[in-house]
Amino acid sequence: MPERVVSDVVCPFCGCLCDDIEVVVRENRIVEVREACALGTAKFMSLSVGERITKPLLRVDGSVRQVSLEEALKEAAKMLADAERPLLYGWSSTECGAQAVGVALAEVLGGVLDNTSSVCHGPTVLATQDVGCPSCTLGQVKNRADLIIYWGCNPMQAHPRHMSRYTTFPRGFFRERGVKDKKIVVIDVRHTETARLADRFIQVELGKDYELLAAMRAALKEYEIPEKVAGVSRKDILEVVELMKNCQFGALFFGMGLTMSFGKHRNVDNAISLVKDLNAYTKFIIMPMRGHYNVAGANTVFTWETGFPYAVDFSRGYPRYNPGETAANDVLQNEECDAALIVASDPVSHFPAKAVKHLASIPVISIDFHHTPTTEISKVVIPAAVAGVEVEGTAYRMDTVPIRLKKVVEPPEGCLPDREILRMLLEKVCEIKGVETPVVKHA
Ligand code: SF4
Incomplete structure (x- = not known):
């Protein structure tokens, strides 16, 4: 069986962004990972052996059914456009292009945009x-x-x-x-x-x-x-x-x-x-010591686009920054958001009970590649390709040096990069709101 070895792969797990990894691929499956630590190896290997979400899911009256990407996006766009002040959270485990589209989406929605640094650095x-x-x-x-x-x-x-x-x-x-x-x-x-x-x-x-x-x-x-x-x-x-x-x-x-x-x-x-x-x-x-592999990128991209690194509130029509009032945990615990888009993150596992209680009571959309407690409470789940393994992109190391992530294998059929999913969502939201779709320069 022919094998190929991809060298100088960047590990998309922690803020070290080790760029000397070798990945052995057989028939589009990762069969061996060299040089990475146990955490990095587990991330690469889990994509082949773990349970993966490959079809968009819609939860109606407690039961879940598979739907087309078009239907999932339509439902998600409606939920976000109908919300008065949606929360857009996560972003630290995806690449910078997706983060840039996320900023544009938050601005169009008048939502609160936050990344995981609000609960770490x-x-x-x-x-x-x-x-x-x-x-x-x-x-x-x-x-x-x-x-x-x-x-x-x-x-x-x-x-x-x-x-x-x-x-x-x-x-x-x-x-x-x-x-x-x-x-x-x-x-x-x-x-x-x-x-x-x-x-x-x-x-x-x-x-x-x-x-x-x-x-x-x-x-x-x-x-x-x-x-x-x-x-x-x-x-x-x-x-x-x-x-x-x-x-x-x-x-x-x-x-x-x-x-x-x-x-x-x-x-x-x-x-x-x-x-x-x-x-x-x-x-x-x-x-x-930055934890998520691209949390430094989330801070950097948010700052380029809005002037602020996290906890950015667009609800007044312009970016406002006041951690303690405008971070994800603040708006959740104070019950000040009425829908949520979660990208590559699992707040249900990590946030305090009061925040999770409110999150579970509002419509949630998750973009992720595997099942988490957050996808379990989500009304819409959209499967994504994994940045740094199935999609190229840029991430910022803990010292804020940008590093180009490699694509190693093809994603499962129908799983698109986060930035593509978000771009389609942005178009649909703009359609509903009757506004022109903004051009996102860095995506
Ligand atoms: S998890 Fe961190 S330390 Fe381990 S290989 Fe990946 S980037 Fe390097």
Whole structure:
């Protein structure tokens, strides 16, 4: 049986966007994945073995029936056009072209447009808007960094190749001996798998990251600090600050342990400010560990098109941004949306019960490739081809470097790219509303 090997494939799972994957294809089925971690391999392989949605579905009076794409789109367009303030949510697990059409659709509908960063690194965006963000590319980290700090994140579980491709283990231009040239520090509330690989582990008390960051900034400026801060001794704080001050190139990576614990964007503000302070002594950068493979792209595309990275409300006829009022969870929990379009996401599995309760009470349309709890409550489900496996496109890595996704296999018959489905939906909505269909430049 003839096999073909597709090389330099980009893994469309996490924000590392590893671009060195080899995929073995036999008769349009993926039979082997090389170089990827377990998470990336599972994403590629699940498309061949998992249960896939291949036909549009319509739920009427509790029962589900297969319908044509035309009927599904007609029903979905009507539901959205009839709504006063629909929510359009998801977007982080699809490519940038689809995101751009999504923005146009939200504007025509006067809806609320939000992506998954509102429940992960939204606080990072808020802090960056307040104080900026001294950063660089992952390539620069690989070639230059001699001190890596992971704060409130566990890449060994969530971004399994981050350490081997970009930070800890690779040899770099100025780091020829690989890991021997580097020091790794982990700061977290628990001793994680990543902490086991670190030279130094600092255990911070739950919810006290802000205090520890403030103590580090004070110590850096040679102020007296208490004997113990956030469960960490003065001696440990001073030693870590000395390490930071005396490295040649430091990189601080942080995760949801910082963004979603007590303090939220103020934690990130303080971490960025610490890094800014460190640049008076050496070169130091900071970078969020973005989760979904194209959540950075969602922030980027939304910002190009509307000026705002997430939680964009078009209900007044122009884009307005006020997280806390206009994010997906806000409009769901306050019962301020009356229909929802969910693209490549599963909020029913991840949102608080109050938000899910409202979502289940309004008409929902899902565009997805497999069954999820969200497709189970959806009135219309439209199957899609998988970006980065069955469709080309662009995605932004966690360092906001755009990377071209490859097409490896043909999608199942009738499964179109997200951007095509959304374009057809946009046309139908414009038809119902009697307005001209906008031209989407980036799709
Ligand atoms: S680290 Fe992330 S991008 Fe790289 S192979 Fe694993 S899941 Fe895919």
